[in-house]
Amino acid sequence: MSTTAVIIGAGPAGMAAAEMLVHAGLHPTVLDEGGQPGGQIFRKPQAQLQRPLEKLYGFDAARARRVNATFASLRSKIDYRPGIQVWAVGNEILHLIDDSGSSVQAWTHLIVAPGAMDRIAPVRGWTAVGLYSLGGAQIALKAEAAVIGRRVIFAGSGPLLYLVAYQYAEAGVDVAAVLETGHPFAQIARLPALLSGGRLFARGLYYMAALRKRGIPILTGVRLQEVIRDSDDRVTALSFRHRGMEQVESCDAVALGHGLRSETQLADLLDIEFSFDAVQRQWLPKTDQDGRSTASNIYLAGDGLSIRGSEIAEASGRLAASALLHDIGLPAPSKVERDRRTMRSAARFREALERTFAYPHEEVAALPDDVVVCRCEGLSAGAIRQTVERCGEADINRVKAFCRVGMGRCQGRLCGAAAAEIVAAASGTTIESVGRMRGQAPIKPIPLAELVRSRP
Amino acid sequence: MSAMFDIAIIGGGLAGCSTALHARLKGASVILFERGRCGGQASGVNYGGVRQQGRHPAELSLSRRSRTIWGSLQQLIGTDCEFAATGHLKLARTDVDMEDLIAHQALLGEHGIHADILDARDLTRRFPYLSGRYAGGSYCGEDGQANPRLVAPAFAKAARALGVVIRENCKIAVAEQAENGFVIRPADGSPAISARRLINTAGAWGAEVAAMFGDVVKETVMAPNMCVTEPIPPLIGPNLGICGGSIYIRQAAHGSVIFGAGLGVADAQALRARPLAEVTLEAAAAAVEMVPHLRNVLLLRSWTGIEGRMPDGLPVLGASPTVEGLFHAFGFSGHGFQLGPAVGAVLAELSLDGDTPTSISGLAMDRFAPFAVPAP
Numbered sequence: 001m002s003t004t005a006v007i008i009g010a011g012p013a014g015m016a017a018a019e020m021l022v023h024a025g026l027h028p029t030v031l032d033e034g035g036q037p038g039g040q041i042f043r044k045p046q047a048q049l050q051r052p053l054e055k056l057y058g059f060d061a062a063r064a065r066r067v068n069a070t071f072a073s074l075r076s077k078i079d080y081r082p083g084i085q086v087w088a089v090g091n092e093i094l095h096l097i098d099d100s101g102s103s104v105q106a107w108t109h110l111i112v113a114p115g116a117m118d119r120i121a122p123v124r125g126w127t128a129v130g131l132y133s134l135g136g137a138q139i140a141l142k143a144e145a146a147v148i149g150r151r152v153i154f155a156g157s158g159p160l161l162y163l164v165a166y167q168y169a170e171a172g173v174d175v176a177a178v179l180e181t182g183h184p185f186a187q188i189a190r191l192p193a194l195l196s197g198g199r200l201f202a203r204g205l206y207y208m209a210a211l212r213k214r215g216i217p218i219l220t221g222v223r224l225q226e227v228i229r230d231s232d233d234r235v236t237a238l239s240f241r242h243r244g245m246e247q248v249e250s251c252d253a254v255a256l257g258h259g260l261r262s263e264t265q266l267a268d269l270l271d272i273e274f275s276f277d278a279v280q281r282q283w284l285p286k287t288d289q290d291g292r293s294t295a296s297n298i299y300l301a302g303d304g305l306s307i308r309g310s311e312i313a314e315a316s317g318r319l320a321a322s323a324l325l326h327d328i329g330l331p332a333p334s335k336v337e338r339d340r341r342t343m344r345s346a347a348r349f350r351e352a353l354e355r356t357f358a359y360p361h362e363e364v365a366a367l368p369d370d371v372v373v374c375r376c377e378g379l380s381a382g383a384i385r386q387t388v389e390r391c392g393e394a395d396i397n398r399v400k401a402f403c404r405v406g407m408g409r410c411q412g413r414l415c416g417a418a419a420a421e422i423v424a425a426a427s428g429t430t431i432e433s434v435g436r437m438r439g440q441a442p443i444k445p446i447p448l449a450e451l452v453r454s455r456p
Numbered sequence: 457m458s459a460m461f462d463i464a465i466i467g468g469g470l471a472g473c474s475t476a477l478h479a480r481l482k483g484a485s486v487i488l489f490e491r492g493r494c495g496g497q498a499s500g501v502n503y504g505g506v507r508q509q510g511r512h513p514a515e516l517s518l519s520r521r522s523r524t525i526w527g528s529l530q531q532l533i534g535t536d537c538e539f540a541a542t543g544h545l546k547l548a549r550t551d552v553d554m555e556d557l558i559a560h561q562a563l564l565g566e567h568g569i570h571a572d573i574l575d576a577r578d579l580t581r582r583f584p585y586l587s588g589r590y591a592g593g594s595y596c597g598e599d600g601q602a603n604p605r606l607v608a609p610a611f612a613k614a615a616r617a618l619g620v621v622i623r624e625n626c627k628i629a630v631a632e633q634a635e636n637g638f639v640i641r642p643a644d645g646s647p648a649i650s651a652r653r654l655i656n657t658a659g660a661w662g663a664e665v666a667a668m669f670g671d672v673v674k675e676t677v678m679a680p681n682m683c684v685t686e687p688i689p690p691l692i693g694p695n696l697g698i699c700g701g702s703i704y705i706r707q708a709a710h711g712s713v714i715f716g717a718g719l720g721v722a723d724a725q726a727l728r729a730r731p732l733a734e735v736t737l738e739a740a741a742a743a744v745e746m747v748p749h750l751r752n753v754l755l756l757r758s759w760t761g762i763e764g765r766m767p768d769g770l771p772v773l774g775a776s777p778t779v780e781g782l783f784h785a786f787g788f789s790g791h792g793f794q795l796g797p798a799v800g801a802v803l804a805e806l807s808l809d810g811d812t813p814t815s816i817s818g819l820a821m822d823r824f825a826p827f828a829v830p831a832p
Contacts, residue, residue, distance in 0.1 A: 088733035088758075095733040102737060391609065398493065401500065401605040404710070409686050409756060441733060445686065445754035451740040452751070 003328050004106055006031065006094065008086055008266065009113035011039020012067065012310045013302025016317030017111045017324075019070055020333060022077045024325050029079040029105065031086060031096065037071045038064070039115055039302075040135065041310045043142045051145070058167070059203050060310075088441035089269045097446055101453040109297045109328065111320050112267060113313070116260035116303035121156070121181070121360050122381075122418050124371045125227030126256060130235030134257025138164045147173050149253025153238050155179040155224055158259040158357040159200075162207040162218075168255075169214055176251045178211060179222040179240055181258070182357045200309070200349070223363065227254055258359050260307045261417060267304070268439030271295055276432040279354050280307060281361060282417070283436040289340060291320035292327075299323055307354070312346045315339040364418045365425035373422060374415040376408020384419060385426040394427035396420055396434045409445050412437040461487045461621075463807060464640050464651030466628055466665050468492075469499035470793065471785045472657035473611035474800020476620045477533070482808050487621040487649055488612075489628055489640065491661075492727070495608025498659055498788070499796065501761030503682060503704060503716050505695050506794045507544040507599040508569050509560065514770055514818025515795065516567045521814050522798030523569075523598060529797075533614035537606040540709060543694035544599030545574075545583065547590045547746070553699040557594040564596070571596040585691055587748050601695045601706045604793055611800070631668055637781055653781045653807045657799075660724050660764035662772065662786020666821075669779045673824050674767055675787045679722035679729040679760040683739055686754040687711025696746065703742035713750060715743045720760035731758040765789045766824075773799060773819040775806060783807050784821055 010032035021028045053061040088095040094105040118133035151174040154165040228237040237250045267285040273294040274283040299320035302313035369382025387403040406412025424431045468490025508519045575592045629643040637652040656665045663675035692707035705715040717739035722729040766787035776782035805812040
């Protein structure tokens with residue numbers, strides 16, 4: 001039987017997998033939601049906004065250059081399909097949609113590397129005009145050469161907070177403050193694990209130092225209180241508590257993010273089994289160490305499998321490709337053991353990072369009743385709690401069925417994490433036992449016209 | 457000695473939950489077994505249409521009775537489950553279709569159901585968002601729609617509040633006749649339950665339960681392919697259907713537009729059903745063809761659920777032809793949601809009073825012949 005290898009995603013994981021398959025003599029199809037390869041991390045501006053790679057990617061410029069070079073060398077050996085979305089899956093078939101309509105793609109072997117998106121902890125007023133997700137703020141800068149405001153507060157948690165704040169400061173934006181909800185330096189016990197991150201950890205320190213040098217306050221252990229809005233619902237300030245003191249910092253935009261969450265809807269539609277990751281507090285697809293899923297001939301890689309960052313994503317992309325090659329009887333490339341070692345040693349650093357910059361689940365679980373959690377459906381924390389109480393339900397899909405949480409345009413991708421925390425707390429059960437929202441096609445909303453146009 | 461109930465019910469869909477409530481209201485002691493969660497299968501994931509018009513004559517008496525219950529849900533179960541009499545408009549493509557609608561209007565009239573026949577000009581005037589390709593339609597103002605996710609659980613909750621024992625996540629290993637009625641043994645090994653009468657409302661698994669008693673009928677499964685859009689401002693009004701049934705569309709009060717066409721795939725044994733992308737594409741095209749404004753609206757989700765289907769497309773409802781004290785209601789073939797409330801009322805009457813004022817003779821199990829001969 002001939003092999004039709006299809007890779008979903010052209011970020012670091014997908015491209016690394018493609019490279020390995022090509023070296024083994026395969027001609028994989030690479031489906032990219034983006035317009036150019038590189039994923040979110042190496043997202044490129046449109047041609048007229050092109051800037052030097054050093055400006056765009058900082059420390060990652062060399063990798064960006066390498067990714068570009070790799071792609072150029074692979075271009076003729078892969079079937080690269082930019083601007084295309086997988087919206088549903090069938091029996092060894094992917095249903096695709098792009099500007100010209102819908103089509104199908106058959107596969108015998110599938111590598112799923114769809115990446116991640118922002119993880120948000122709602123705060124009072126977070127639906128205001130001028131509040132952006134942290135990742136969105138970065139994409140605006142990288143891809144559109146646009147910034148989200150003149151005076152911007154970066155709030156939330158995680159390494160990306162400092163990086164994007166730094167990039168904004170470099171771009172000439174007045175960065176009013178970086179407000180970290182975690183306590184990165186409070187736990188000495190985690191220091192050895194963090195130091196094991198080596199280069200990555202050093203970079204984080206560099207960004208912090210650079211921000212401080214510019215006189216930008218970096219506060220840790222912050223408790224976000226409210227995004228303050230004017231009568232047009234535009235952001236005017238952010239109030240928060242720090243060391244027991246209530247503070248208000250004025251701004252015209254806020255970038256909010258608490259790390260990333262894996263995009264797992266495809267894995268769900270593909271009937272892959274999931275298991276609960278207690279550290280990331282998310283249900284994630286189950287795989288072996290190389291990314292083999294519980295479904296035959298389906299492999300997972302990159303941040304869509306588990307949030308581990310772009311360098312690990314490359315290693316996991318190669319491992320997934322090696323597993324695929326092994327399974328079709330081709331020799332496994334020599335790098336496998338090295339990549340497995342990379343994954344193992346990175347695991348410790350990543351876990352320390354995740355614990356250091358943890359999702360503020362206790363704050364989310366305790367959100368006041370009137371704070372909006374599911375913005376698409378306009379549901380407050382109180383409305384979700386009431387549903388739990390009225391129906392005696394602790395299953396997130398039942399709660400969804402009764403009050404519509406997660407039924408809106410975001411499909412629960414944005415509100416799901418917070419909603420699960422609230423349901424768990426309100427029902428007195430664990431986050432694990434509330435389960436996960438089921439994935440449903442389309443994976444992202446599609447105008448009916450695009451589906452209609454697709455008809456032959 | 458295990459507890460003896462007046463009534464045991466297998467299947468916590470809308471029919472079963474309504475039976476539980478109605479039997480309890482008549483004073484019976486009732487226990488209901490549901491393998492998963494009440495309303496978790498077809499009752500909870502269907503389109504949500506509440507219509508009388510367009511039904512087979514054998515269902516009309518039952519449907520009429522159900523409509524009365526739909527209108528009094530607030531009093532009966534303390535919530536209206538978003539039921540709204542938005543009207544139901546059945547469209548005709550051709551003059552031949554129109555003749556069918558006119559004939560059906562007369563039939564509805566015999567059951568006290570009023571429908572208005574509209575011509576193409578009426579449609580343009582009253583429903584200007586429709587594409588202008590229809591010869592006319594039949595409008596039944598008292599038909600409408602409801603939120604299927606809420607109804608069966610609300611009946612279950614009301615029944616439970618009155619003392620019905622509802623065992624969710626409780627699969628039945630075996631149900632059999634005993635000296636004074638029936639014994640039901642849960643698969644989880646919990647003590648067997650005895651009941652004087654047994655009611656089988658097991659939906660797509662109804663024939664399986666019936667077969668435990670030698671009532672063998674052929675029931676297949678179907679999975680209506682459903683889609684929902686993002687919420688949009690009020691546009692559509694009535695629940696829309698068409699002669700031939702190829703597409704149906706409604707707009708919920710919340711704003712979402714729900715539409716369905718064709719079937720997904722269902723596996724009754726694995727308890728799994730999934731929509732098919734190919735069918736969703738065709739449904740989207742049919743929806744846009746009927747309501748062109750939907751072109752620029754976002755499709756948010758597709759889903760389906762497992763529903764039982766009888767060979768003639770009509771449900772089985774009534775006493776077992778072979779076993780005294782056993783009653784069946786299953787195989788609603790994709791249009792049981794509206795009937796559900798009355799099915800419960802009728803089953804409560806049949807099992808407790810021995811008779812019902814509602815005409816259900818066309819739905820009896822023994823219409824399938826040769827009856828009760830086990831399949832080879």
